[in-house]
Amino acid sequence: MAQQVQGVIARAKGAPVTIETIIVPDPGPGEAVVKVQACGVCHTDLHYREGGINDEFPFLLGHEAAGVVESVGEGVTEVAPGDYVILNWRAVCGQCRACLRGRPQYCFNTHNAKQKMTLTDGTELSPALGIGAFAEKTLVAAGQCTKVDPSASPAAAGLLGCGVMAGLGAAINTGEVGRGDSVAVIGCGGVGNAAVVGARLAGAAKIIAVDIDDKKLETARSLGATHTVNSRSTDAVEAVRELTGGFGADVVIDAVGRPETYEQAFYARDLAGTVVLVGVPTPEMRLDLPLLDVFGRGGSLKSSWYGDCLPSRDFPMLIDLYLQGRLDLDAFVTETIALADVEKAFERMHQGDVLRSVVVF
Structure with a gap:
Protein backbone atom coordinates (compact mmCIF):
# COMPACT_ATOMS: atom_id res chain seq x y z
CA MET A 1 0.00 0.00 0.00
CA CYS A 162 28.27 11.00 -2.51
CA GLY A 163 30.75 13.70 -1.44
CA VAL A 164 33.09 11.81 0.88
CA MET A 165 33.25 8.84 -1.50
CA ALA A 166 33.93 11.19 -4.42
CA GLY A 167 36.93 12.73 -2.66
CA LEU A 168 38.32 9.53 -1.15
CA GLY A 169 37.92 7.73 -4.44
CA ALA A 170 39.54 10.56 -6.41
CA ALA A 171 42.70 9.97 -4.40
CA ILE A 172 42.64 6.20 -3.94
CA ASN A 173 40.84 4.87 -7.01
CA THR A 174 41.34 7.47 -9.74
CA GLY A 175 44.62 9.07 -8.69
CA GLU A 176 46.04 5.76 -7.44
CA VAL A 177 47.98 7.57 -4.72
CA GLY A 178 50.66 5.28 -3.37
CA ARG A 179 52.93 5.09 -0.33
CA GLY A 180 55.43 7.93 -0.27
CA ASP A 181 53.70 9.99 -2.97
CA SER A 182 53.29 13.74 -2.86
CA VAL A 183 49.72 14.95 -3.34
CA ALA A 184 48.21 18.40 -3.76
CA VAL A 185 44.47 18.99 -3.32
CA ILE A 186 43.01 22.20 -4.74
CA GLY A 187 39.75 23.17 -3.03
CA CYS A 188 39.11 22.06 0.54
CA GLY A 189 35.37 21.76 0.88
CA GLY A 190 33.78 18.42 1.69
CA VAL A 191 35.06 16.64 -1.43
CA GLY A 192 38.54 18.15 -1.27
CA ASN A 193 38.99 17.34 2.39
CA ALA A 194 37.83 13.80 1.68
CA ALA A 195 40.61 13.63 -0.93
CA VAL A 196 43.05 14.73 1.77
CA VAL A 197 41.82 11.88 3.96
CA GLY A 198 42.06 9.46 1.04
CA ALA A 199 45.65 10.49 0.33
CA ARG A 200 46.52 9.95 3.97
CA LEU A 201 44.88 6.50 3.98
CA ALA A 202 46.88 5.58 0.88
CA GLY A 203 50.15 6.46 2.62
CA ALA A 204 51.09 9.73 0.90
CA ALA A 205 54.19 11.29 2.42
CA LYS A 206 53.28 14.88 1.64
CA ILE A 207 49.74 16.23 1.34
CA ILE A 208 49.43 19.88 0.29
CA ALA A 209 46.02 21.50 0.76
CA VAL A 210 45.25 24.56 -1.40
CA ASP A 211 42.33 26.94 -0.85
CA ILE A 212 41.50 30.63 -0.51
CA ASP A 213 39.90 30.21 2.93
CA ASP A 214 42.09 29.81 6.00
CA LYS A 215 39.29 28.08 7.93
CA LYS A 216 39.05 25.38 5.29
CA LEU A 217 42.82 25.00 5.31
CA GLU A 218 42.77 24.54 9.08
CA THR A 219 40.22 21.76 8.65
CA ALA A 220 42.36 20.16 5.96
CA ARG A 221 45.36 20.15 8.27
CA SER A 222 43.30 18.56 11.04
CA LEU A 223 42.30 15.79 8.60
CA GLY A 224 45.84 14.99 7.49
CA ALA A 225 47.28 17.73 5.27
CA THR A 226 50.98 18.18 5.98
CA HIS A 227 51.14 21.63 4.35
CA THR A 228 48.64 24.33 3.44
CA VAL A 229 48.69 27.06 0.80
CA ASN A 230 46.33 30.05 0.68
CA SER A 231 46.16 30.70 -3.07
CA ARG A 232 44.50 34.07 -2.52
CA SER A 233 47.85 35.46 -1.38
CA THR A 234 50.33 32.89 -2.76
CA ASP A 235 50.92 31.46 -6.23
CA ALA A 236 49.63 27.91 -5.82
CA VAL A 237 51.78 26.38 -8.55
CA GLU A 238 54.99 27.89 -7.26
CA ALA A 239 54.13 26.94 -3.68
CA VAL A 240 53.45 23.31 -4.58
CA ARG A 241 56.68 23.12 -6.56
CA GLU A 242 58.67 24.66 -3.73
CA LEU A 243 57.24 22.10 -1.30
CA THR A 244 58.16 19.23 -3.63
CA GLY A 245 61.80 20.01 -4.36
CA GLY A 246 60.97 22.17 -7.35
CA PHE A 247 59.32 19.33 -9.28
CA GLY A 248 55.58 19.39 -8.52
CA ALA A 249 53.34 16.82 -6.86
CA ASP A 250 52.95 13.24 -8.05
CA VAL A 251 49.15 13.61 -7.96
CA VAL A 252 47.16 16.85 -8.04
CA ILE A 253 43.42 16.72 -7.39
CA ASP A 254 41.18 19.57 -8.57
CA ALA A 255 38.17 19.50 -6.28
CA VAL A 256 36.84 22.84 -7.54
CA GLY A 257 36.28 22.25 -11.25
CA ARG A 258 37.06 25.65 -12.76
CA PRO A 259 39.41 26.38 -15.69
CA GLU A 260 41.80 28.35 -13.49
CA THR A 261 42.03 25.64 -10.82
CA TYR A 262 42.49 22.94 -13.46
CA GLU A 263 45.33 24.95 -14.98
CA GLN A 264 46.89 25.20 -11.53
CA ALA A 265 46.59 21.44 -11.13
CA PHE A 266 48.09 20.83 -14.57
CA TYR A 267 51.22 22.89 -13.89
CA ALA A 268 51.56 21.95 -10.21
CA ARG A 269 52.16 18.27 -11.01
CA ASP A 270 55.51 16.65 -11.61
CA LEU A 271 56.53 15.41 -15.05
CA ALA A 272 54.61 12.18 -15.76
CA GLY A 273 52.38 13.03 -12.79
CA THR A 274 48.62 12.69 -12.59
CA VAL A 275 45.86 15.32 -12.58
CA VAL A 276 42.46 14.25 -11.27
CA LEU A 277 39.38 16.40 -11.91
CA VAL A 278 36.65 15.65 -9.36
CA GLY A 279 35.12 19.13 -9.03
CA VAL A 280 32.17 19.48 -11.40
CA PRO A 281 32.41 22.25 -14.05
CA THR A 282 29.41 24.10 -15.41
CA PRO A 283 28.43 23.72 -19.09
CA GLU A 284 29.81 27.06 -20.28
CA MET A 285 33.36 26.53 -18.95
CA ARG A 286 36.20 26.11 -21.45
CA LEU A 287 39.88 25.21 -21.03
CA ASP A 288 42.81 26.58 -23.06
CA LEU A 289 46.13 24.76 -22.66
CA PRO A 290 49.11 24.62 -25.04
CA LEU A 291 48.89 21.20 -26.68
CA LEU A 292 52.67 20.95 -26.62
CA ASP A 293 52.57 21.21 -22.82
CA VAL A 294 49.98 18.45 -22.67
CA PHE A 295 52.32 16.27 -24.72
CA GLY A 296 55.57 17.40 -23.14
CA ARG A 297 54.60 16.94 -19.53
CA GLY A 298 53.35 13.39 -20.07
CA GLY A 299 51.50 11.59 -17.32
CA SER A 300 47.74 11.27 -16.96
CA LEU A 301 44.82 13.68 -17.06
CA LYS A 302 41.84 11.94 -15.48
CA SER A 303 38.27 12.70 -14.53
CA SER A 304 36.86 10.99 -11.46
CA TRP A 305 33.21 9.89 -11.62
CA TYR A 306 31.88 9.29 -8.10
CA GLY A 307 35.45 8.57 -7.04
CA ASP A 308 35.42 5.70 -9.57
CA CYS A 309 33.86 3.70 -6.76
CA LEU A 310 32.10 0.38 -6.79
CA PRO A 311 29.67 0.75 -3.89
CA SER A 312 29.42 -2.98 -3.17
CA ARG A 313 33.21 -3.10 -2.79
CA ASP A 314 34.07 0.30 -1.33
CA PHE A 315 31.26 1.18 1.09
CA PRO A 316 31.62 -1.88 3.38
CA MET A 317 35.42 -1.52 3.39
CA LEU A 318 35.30 2.17 4.31
CA ILE A 319 32.70 1.56 7.01
CA ASP A 320 34.99 -1.08 8.48
CA LEU A 321 37.82 1.47 8.56
CA TYR A 322 35.45 3.94 10.24
CA LEU A 323 34.50 1.44 12.94
CA GLN A 324 38.18 0.63 13.49
CA GLY A 325 38.88 4.32 14.12
CA ARG A 326 41.04 4.66 11.00
CA LEU A 327 38.63 6.83 8.99
Whole structure:
Protein backbone atom coordinates (compact mmCIF):
# COMPACT_ATOMS: atom_id res chain seq x y z
CA MET A 1 0.00 0.00 0.00
CA ALA A 2 1.37 3.42 -0.98
CA GLN A 3 2.55 5.61 1.91
CA GLN A 4 2.42 9.34 2.56
CA VAL A 5 5.58 10.93 4.00
CA GLN A 6 7.14 14.39 4.26
CA GLY A 7 9.87 15.43 1.84
CA VAL A 8 11.87 18.46 0.65
CA ILE A 9 10.69 19.69 -2.74
CA ALA A 10 12.29 22.17 -5.16
CA ARG A 11 9.42 23.38 -7.35
CA ALA A 12 11.13 26.03 -9.46
CA LYS A 13 14.57 27.34 -10.33
CA GLY A 14 16.00 29.37 -7.46
CA ALA A 15 12.83 29.17 -5.36
CA PRO A 16 13.16 28.25 -1.67
CA VAL A 17 12.47 24.58 -1.00
CA THR A 18 9.25 23.48 0.68
CA ILE A 19 8.24 20.58 2.91
CA GLU A 20 5.41 18.70 1.26
CA THR A 21 3.56 15.41 1.47
CA ILE A 22 4.75 12.88 -1.08
CA ILE A 23 3.39 9.51 -2.11
CA VAL A 24 5.82 6.57 -1.97
CA PRO A 25 4.46 3.53 -3.86
CA ASP A 26 5.03 -0.05 -2.85
CA PRO A 27 8.23 -1.38 -4.41
CA GLY A 28 7.86 -3.06 -7.78
CA PRO A 29 10.18 -5.65 -9.32
CA GLY A 30 13.80 -4.79 -8.55
CA GLU A 31 12.87 -1.93 -6.21
CA ALA A 32 13.10 -1.20 -2.49
CA VAL A 33 11.53 1.24 -0.06
CA VAL A 34 14.05 2.58 2.46
CA LYS A 35 13.27 4.31 5.74
CA VAL A 36 15.81 7.13 5.75
CA GLN A 37 17.69 7.74 9.01
CA ALA A 38 20.05 10.52 7.90
CA CYS A 39 20.86 12.46 4.73
CA GLY A 40 23.66 14.94 4.08
CA VAL A 41 23.07 18.32 2.43
CA CYS A 42 25.30 18.20 -0.64
CA HIS A 43 26.12 21.03 -3.03
CA THR A 44 24.61 18.89 -5.80
CA ASP A 45 21.19 19.34 -4.17
CA LEU A 46 21.67 23.09 -4.41
CA HIS A 47 22.62 22.65 -8.09
CA TYR A 48 19.31 20.87 -8.62
CA ARG A 49 17.40 23.68 -6.92
CA GLU A 50 19.20 26.25 -9.08
CA GLY A 51 18.43 24.37 -12.30
CA GLY A 52 22.09 23.54 -12.81
CA ILE A 53 21.47 19.83 -13.46
CA ASN A 54 18.34 19.91 -15.61
CA ASP A 55 14.91 21.53 -15.62
CA GLU A 56 12.82 18.49 -14.67
CA PHE A 57 11.09 20.22 -11.75
CA PRO A 58 9.74 19.48 -9.22
CA PHE A 59 12.68 17.71 -7.60
CA LEU A 60 12.67 15.59 -4.46
CA LEU A 61 16.07 16.55 -3.10
CA GLY A 62 18.60 14.59 -1.03
CA HIS A 63 20.91 11.72 -1.93
CA GLU A 64 23.70 11.24 0.68
CA ALA A 65 21.74 8.87 2.85
CA ALA A 66 21.74 5.87 5.13
CA GLY A 67 18.71 3.99 6.39
CA VAL A 68 16.94 0.67 6.78
CA VAL A 69 15.25 -1.32 4.03
CA GLU A 70 11.53 -1.46 4.82
CA SER A 71 10.26 -3.57 1.92
CA VAL A 72 11.47 -4.99 -1.38
CA GLY A 73 9.81 -5.90 -4.67
CA GLU A 74 9.74 -9.06 -6.67
CA GLY A 75 13.07 -10.57 -7.64
CA VAL A 76 15.19 -8.58 -5.19
CA THR A 77 18.04 -10.64 -3.75
CA GLU A 78 20.68 -8.00 -2.93
CA VAL A 79 18.95 -6.76 0.23
CA ALA A 80 16.11 -7.73 2.52
CA PRO A 81 13.81 -5.86 4.92
CA GLY A 82 15.74 -4.84 8.03
CA ASP A 83 19.08 -4.41 6.26
CA TYR A 84 21.03 -1.27 7.14
CA VAL A 85 22.16 0.36 3.90
CA ILE A 86 23.91 3.33 2.35
CA LEU A 87 22.16 4.62 -0.77
CA ASN A 88 24.22 5.06 -3.92
CA TRP A 89 23.61 6.50 -7.36
CA ARG A 90 25.57 3.79 -9.18
CA ALA A 91 23.35 0.72 -9.38
CA VAL A 92 25.43 -1.22 -11.87
CA CYS A 93 23.63 -3.10 -14.65
CA GLY A 94 26.05 -5.99 -15.09
CA GLN A 95 25.38 -6.07 -18.85
CA CYS A 96 26.84 -2.94 -20.46
CA ARG A 97 30.21 -2.92 -22.22
CA ALA A 98 31.99 -1.55 -19.12
CA CYS A 99 30.51 -4.22 -16.83
CA LEU A 100 31.24 -7.01 -19.31
CA ARG A 101 34.87 -5.87 -19.49
CA GLY A 102 35.16 -6.24 -15.72
CA ARG A 103 34.95 -2.52 -15.01
CA PRO A 104 31.59 -2.12 -13.25
CA GLN A 105 32.82 1.05 -11.53
CA TYR A 106 32.38 2.69 -14.95
CA CYS A 107 28.94 1.18 -15.62
CA PHE A 108 27.37 3.11 -18.51
CA ASN A 109 23.82 1.96 -17.79
CA THR A 110 23.22 2.59 -14.10
CA HIS A 111 19.55 2.53 -13.20
CA ASN A 112 16.98 3.89 -10.77
CA ALA A 113 13.51 2.86 -9.60
CA LYS A 114 11.10 2.56 -12.52
CA GLN A 115 8.08 3.85 -10.57
CA LYS A 116 7.74 7.52 -9.71
CA MET A 117 7.10 9.08 -6.34
CA THR A 118 4.52 11.85 -6.61
CA LEU A 119 2.93 14.78 -4.85
CA THR A 120 -0.59 14.23 -3.52
CA ASP A 121 -2.07 15.73 -6.71
CA GLY A 122 -0.30 13.11 -8.82
CA THR A 123 2.56 15.33 -10.02
CA GLU A 124 5.57 13.11 -10.67
CA LEU A 125 8.78 13.96 -8.81
CA SER A 126 12.34 13.83 -10.12
CA PRO A 127 14.46 12.38 -7.29
CA ALA A 128 17.93 13.91 -6.97
CA LEU A 129 20.46 11.50 -8.47
CA GLY A 130 17.68 8.94 -8.63
CA ILE A 131 17.45 8.80 -4.82
CA GLY A 132 15.40 11.63 -3.28
CA ALA A 133 16.32 11.09 0.37
CA PHE A 134 15.25 14.34 2.01
CA ALA A 135 12.17 12.33 2.90
CA GLU A 136 11.15 10.01 5.68
CA LYS A 137 11.05 7.16 3.17
CA THR A 138 12.14 6.84 -0.44
CA LEU A 139 11.80 4.42 -3.34
CA VAL A 140 14.98 3.31 -5.10
CA ALA A 141 16.30 0.51 -7.26
CA ALA A 142 17.47 -2.33 -5.02
CA GLY A 143 20.93 -2.02 -6.56
CA GLN A 144 21.14 1.47 -5.08
CA CYS A 145 21.16 -0.07 -1.59
CA THR A 146 24.56 -1.17 -0.25
CA LYS A 147 24.43 -3.21 2.94
CA VAL A 148 26.95 -2.19 5.61
CA ASP A 149 27.64 -2.81 9.29
CA PRO A 150 24.68 -1.41 11.29
CA SER A 151 27.02 -0.20 14.04
CA ALA A 152 27.96 2.82 11.91
CA SER A 153 26.30 6.15 12.69
CA PRO A 154 23.75 7.00 9.96
CA ALA A 155 24.84 10.65 9.90
CA ALA A 156 28.42 9.64 9.12
CA ALA A 157 27.74 6.57 6.98
CA GLY A 158 25.38 8.34 4.62
CA LEU A 159 28.12 10.76 3.54
CA LEU A 160 29.82 7.92 1.70
CA GLY A 161 26.82 8.02 -0.64
CA CYS A 162 28.27 11.00 -2.51
CA GLY A 163 30.75 13.70 -1.44
CA VAL A 164 33.09 11.81 0.88
CA MET A 165 33.25 8.84 -1.50
CA ALA A 166 33.93 11.19 -4.42
CA GLY A 167 36.93 12.73 -2.66
CA LEU A 168 38.32 9.53 -1.15
CA GLY A 169 37.92 7.73 -4.44
CA ALA A 170 39.54 10.56 -6.41
CA ALA A 171 42.70 9.97 -4.40
CA ILE A 172 42.64 6.20 -3.94
CA ASN A 173 40.84 4.87 -7.01
CA THR A 174 41.34 7.47 -9.74
CA GLY A 175 44.62 9.07 -8.69
CA GLU A 176 46.04 5.76 -7.44
CA VAL A 177 47.98 7.57 -4.72
CA GLY A 178 50.66 5.28 -3.37
CA ARG A 179 52.93 5.09 -0.33
CA GLY A 180 55.43 7.93 -0.27
CA ASP A 181 53.70 9.99 -2.97
CA SER A 182 53.29 13.74 -2.86
CA VAL A 183 49.72 14.95 -3.34
CA ALA A 184 48.21 18.40 -3.76
CA VAL A 185 44.47 18.99 -3.32
CA ILE A 186 43.01 22.20 -4.74
CA GLY A 187 39.75 23.17 -3.03
CA CYS A 188 39.11 22.06 0.54
CA GLY A 189 35.37 21.76 0.88
CA GLY A 190 33.78 18.42 1.69
CA VAL A 191 35.06 16.64 -1.43
CA GLY A 192 38.54 18.15 -1.27
CA ASN A 193 38.99 17.34 2.39
CA ALA A 194 37.83 13.80 1.68
CA ALA A 195 40.61 13.63 -0.93
CA VAL A 196 43.05 14.73 1.77
CA VAL A 197 41.82 11.88 3.96
CA GLY A 198 42.06 9.46 1.04
CA ALA A 199 45.65 10.49 0.33
CA ARG A 200 46.52 9.95 3.97
CA LEU A 201 44.88 6.50 3.98
CA ALA A 202 46.88 5.58 0.88
CA GLY A 203 50.15 6.46 2.62
CA ALA A 204 51.09 9.73 0.90
CA ALA A 205 54.19 11.29 2.42
CA LYS A 206 53.28 14.88 1.64
CA ILE A 207 49.74 16.23 1.34
CA ILE A 208 49.43 19.88 0.29
CA ALA A 209 46.02 21.50 0.76
CA VAL A 210 45.25 24.56 -1.40
CA ASP A 211 42.33 26.94 -0.85
CA ILE A 212 41.50 30.63 -0.51
CA ASP A 213 39.90 30.21 2.93
CA ASP A 214 42.09 29.81 6.00
CA LYS A 215 39.29 28.08 7.93
CA LYS A 216 39.05 25.38 5.29
CA LEU A 217 42.82 25.00 5.31
CA GLU A 218 42.77 24.54 9.08
CA THR A 219 40.22 21.76 8.65
CA ALA A 220 42.36 20.16 5.96
CA ARG A 221 45.36 20.15 8.27
CA SER A 222 43.30 18.56 11.04
CA LEU A 223 42.30 15.79 8.60
CA GLY A 224 45.84 14.99 7.49
CA ALA A 225 47.28 17.73 5.27
CA THR A 226 50.98 18.18 5.98
CA HIS A 227 51.14 21.63 4.35
CA THR A 228 48.64 24.33 3.44
CA VAL A 229 48.69 27.06 0.80
CA ASN A 230 46.33 30.05 0.68
CA SER A 231 46.16 30.70 -3.07
CA ARG A 232 44.50 34.07 -2.52
CA SER A 233 47.85 35.46 -1.38
CA THR A 234 50.33 32.89 -2.76
CA ASP A 235 50.92 31.46 -6.23
CA ALA A 236 49.63 27.91 -5.82
CA VAL A 237 51.78 26.38 -8.55
CA GLU A 238 54.99 27.89 -7.26
CA ALA A 239 54.13 26.94 -3.68
CA VAL A 240 53.45 23.31 -4.58
CA ARG A 241 56.68 23.12 -6.56
CA GLU A 242 58.67 24.66 -3.73
CA LEU A 243 57.24 22.10 -1.30
CA THR A 244 58.16 19.23 -3.63
CA GLY A 245 61.80 20.01 -4.36
CA GLY A 246 60.97 22.17 -7.35
CA PHE A 247 59.32 19.33 -9.28
CA GLY A 248 55.58 19.39 -8.52
CA ALA A 249 53.34 16.82 -6.86
CA ASP A 250 52.95 13.24 -8.05
CA VAL A 251 49.15 13.61 -7.96
CA VAL A 252 47.16 16.85 -8.04
CA ILE A 253 43.42 16.72 -7.39
CA ASP A 254 41.18 19.57 -8.57
CA ALA A 255 38.17 19.50 -6.28
CA VAL A 256 36.84 22.84 -7.54
CA GLY A 257 36.28 22.25 -11.25
CA ARG A 258 37.06 25.65 -12.76
CA PRO A 259 39.41 26.38 -15.69
CA GLU A 260 41.80 28.35 -13.49
CA THR A 261 42.03 25.64 -10.82
CA TYR A 262 42.49 22.94 -13.46
CA GLU A 263 45.33 24.95 -14.98
CA GLN A 264 46.89 25.20 -11.53
CA ALA A 265 46.59 21.44 -11.13
CA PHE A 266 48.09 20.83 -14.57
CA TYR A 267 51.22 22.89 -13.89
CA ALA A 268 51.56 21.95 -10.21
CA ARG A 269 52.16 18.27 -11.01
CA ASP A 270 55.51 16.65 -11.61
CA LEU A 271 56.53 15.41 -15.05
CA ALA A 272 54.61 12.18 -15.76
CA GLY A 273 52.38 13.03 -12.79
CA THR A 274 48.62 12.69 -12.59
CA VAL A 275 45.86 15.32 -12.58
CA VAL A 276 42.46 14.25 -11.27
CA LEU A 277 39.38 16.40 -11.91
CA VAL A 278 36.65 15.65 -9.36
CA GLY A 279 35.12 19.13 -9.03
CA VAL A 280 32.17 19.48 -11.40
CA PRO A 281 32.41 22.25 -14.05
CA THR A 282 29.41 24.10 -15.41
CA PRO A 283 28.43 23.72 -19.09
CA GLU A 284 29.81 27.06 -20.28
CA MET A 285 33.36 26.53 -18.95
CA ARG A 286 36.20 26.11 -21.45
CA LEU A 287 39.88 25.21 -21.03
CA ASP A 288 42.81 26.58 -23.06
CA LEU A 289 46.13 24.76 -22.66
CA PRO A 290 49.11 24.62 -25.04
CA LEU A 291 48.89 21.20 -26.68
CA LEU A 292 52.67 20.95 -26.62
CA ASP A 293 52.57 21.21 -22.82
CA VAL A 294 49.98 18.45 -22.67
CA PHE A 295 52.32 16.27 -24.72
CA GLY A 296 55.57 17.40 -23.14
CA ARG A 297 54.60 16.94 -19.53
CA GLY A 298 53.35 13.39 -20.07
CA GLY A 299 51.50 11.59 -17.32
CA SER A 300 47.74 11.27 -16.96
CA LEU A 301 44.82 13.68 -17.06
CA LYS A 302 41.84 11.94 -15.48
CA SER A 303 38.27 12.70 -14.53
CA SER A 304 36.86 10.99 -11.46
CA TRP A 305 33.21 9.89 -11.62
CA TYR A 306 31.88 9.29 -8.10
CA GLY A 307 35.45 8.57 -7.04
CA ASP A 308 35.42 5.70 -9.57
CA CYS A 309 33.86 3.70 -6.76
CA LEU A 310 32.10 0.38 -6.79
CA PRO A 311 29.67 0.75 -3.89
CA SER A 312 29.42 -2.98 -3.17
CA ARG A 313 33.21 -3.10 -2.79
CA ASP A 314 34.07 0.30 -1.33
CA PHE A 315 31.26 1.18 1.09
CA PRO A 316 31.62 -1.88 3.38
CA MET A 317 35.42 -1.52 3.39
CA LEU A 318 35.30 2.17 4.31
CA ILE A 319 32.70 1.56 7.01
CA ASP A 320 34.99 -1.08 8.48
CA LEU A 321 37.82 1.47 8.56
CA TYR A 322 35.45 3.94 10.24
CA LEU A 323 34.50 1.44 12.94
CA GLN A 324 38.18 0.63 13.49
CA GLY A 325 38.88 4.32 14.12
CA ARG A 326 41.04 4.66 11.00
CA LEU A 327 38.63 6.83 8.99
CA ASP A 328 37.05 9.76 10.84
CA LEU A 329 33.76 10.19 9.01
CA ASP A 330 32.32 11.97 12.03
CA ALA A 331 34.71 14.86 11.33
CA PHE A 332 32.72 15.65 8.19
CA VAL A 333 29.45 16.11 10.12
CA THR A 334 29.50 19.79 11.03
CA GLU A 335 25.92 19.87 12.30
CA THR A 336 22.78 17.76 12.45
CA ILE A 337 19.54 19.46 11.45
CA ALA A 338 15.84 18.82 10.97
CA LEU A 339 14.17 18.35 7.60
CA ALA A 340 12.74 21.87 7.77
CA ASP A 341 16.26 23.36 8.00
CA VAL A 342 17.51 22.34 4.55
CA GLU A 343 17.03 25.82 3.08
CA LYS A 344 19.09 27.32 5.92
CA ALA A 345 21.77 24.69 5.24
CA PHE A 346 21.97 25.87 1.62
CA GLU A 347 22.58 29.40 2.91
CA ARG A 348 25.36 28.18 5.20
CA MET A 349 27.16 26.59 2.25
CA HIS A 350 28.02 30.07 0.99
CA GLN A 351 29.67 30.96 4.32
CA GLY A 352 32.30 28.23 3.92
CA ASP A 353 32.15 27.06 7.53
CA VAL A 354 30.47 23.68 7.07
CA LEU A 355 31.69 20.42 5.60
CA ARG A 356 28.27 18.86 5.87
CA SER A 357 24.94 19.67 7.44
CA VAL A 358 23.13 16.36 7.94
CA VAL A 359 19.38 15.89 8.23
CA VAL A 360 18.64 13.34 10.95
CA PHE A 361 15.18 11.78 11.08
